[in-house]
Amino acid sequence: MEKLFNILQNQFHEITISLDRADQIKCDNNWRGSGGRPPYSSIGLIRKGTGTIIVNGQEMTPVKDQLYLIPAHSTLTFFNDGTQPYLKYYCHFNIKTHDTELFDYFDIPLCVTPEDPDAAAALFTRMISAHKEKSLTSLIKAKQYMMELVCYYLHCCGESNISLLENTSDSGINKAISYAGSHLDLPVSVAEMAEIAGYHPSHFTKLFQRRFGVSPAQFIIQKKTHFAMEQLTSTSRSIADISDSLGFSSQFYFCNFFKKQTGMTPSKYRQIYIKS
Numbered sequence: 001m002e003k004l005f006n007i008l009q010n011q012f013h014e015i016t017i018s019l020d021r022a023d024q025i026k027c028d029n030n031w032r033g034s035g036g037r038p039p040y041s042s043i044g045l046i047r048k049g050t051g052t053i054i055v056n057g058q059e060m061t062p063v064k065d066q067l068y069l070i071p072a073h074s075t076l077t078f079f080n081d082g083t084q085p086y087l088k089y090y091c092h093f094n095i096k097t098h099d100t101e102l103f104d105y106f107d108i109p110l111c112v113t114p115e116d117p118d119a120a121a122a123l124f125t126r127m128i129s130a131h132k133e134k135s136l137t138s139l140i141k142a143k144q145y146m147m148e149l150v151c152y153y154l155h156c157c158g159e160s161n162i163s164l165l166e167n168t169s170d171s172g173i174n175k176a177i178s179y180a181g182s183h184l185d186l187p188v189s190v191a192e193m194a195e196i197a198g199y200h201p202s203h204f205t206k207l208f209q210r211r212f213g214v215s216p217a218q219f220i221i222q223k224k225t226h227f228a229m230e231q232l233t234s235t236s237r238s239i240a241d242i243s244d245s246l247g248f249s250s251q252f253y254f255c256n257f258f259k260k261q262t263g264m265t266p267s268k269y270r271q272i273y274i275k276s
Contacts, residue, residue: 029082071103089124172197
């Protein structure tokens with residue numbers, strides 16, 4: 001845990017926080033989705049009912065007074081058969097440091113039983129109220145309550161159940177990732193990333209593959225896809241504008257690229273997830 005703390009302390013000199021949605025909803029048999037990869041993390045508190053959530057192949061069935069957390073870009077399937085609809089609080093958010101999601105640094109339990117479910121419900125209630133207000137202070141308060149909720153979730157996990165992912169302390173690779181993430185409109189090469197990281201290209205590729213399970217080129221494709229997902233669901237930018245910002249020569253090529261990566265056209269993805 002000390003190693004995890006030292007790494008995060010160093011990384012958190014630069015951090016960005018966004019809260020996209022927060023509300024209380026009823027989930028009946030219309031609440032279902034399969035194979036999506038939402039660009040945001042989700043945290044929820046079940047107040048009653050039953051249902052199934054599958055995250056990266058791991059199935060969970062959170063019940064009354066349990067909290068769950070789904071990291072951004074997880075492959076997600078969820079459903080309810082309608083016999084006992086979920087009533088739950090939820091929020092969609094992102095916490096990033098150096099363009100990397102917080103939950104890319106460590107593994108945590110996907111579902112926990114809080115010591116005080118009413119305290120968690122109170123945080124959700126205050127966050128939702130602040131999120132729905134339209135004022136300067138409410139914007140700050142909503143993020144404050146969201147961070148308190150994330151902290152409470154990690155507290156409920158217990159330090160012994162939180163583990164650091166391998167190689168997250170490689171600052172050279174982190175710099176290369178940050179560069180690629182801030183130049184998505186350019187054809188960034190593996191050689192460029194390796195030079196920034198301070199490695200020979202072949203060695204850099206091996207280290208990168210070992211850490212992320214994909215090649216640098218595949219990683220850049222994922223970053224472009226994730227950026228497009230986020231822009232489609234959290235902004236009103238046109239598809240043509242998003243295409244331009246990712247360096248595509250035409251909207252046609254961008255739409256083909258996006259459909260190949262997600263199985264949906266950009267407009268279909270926006271239609272589904274902007275309402276979810």
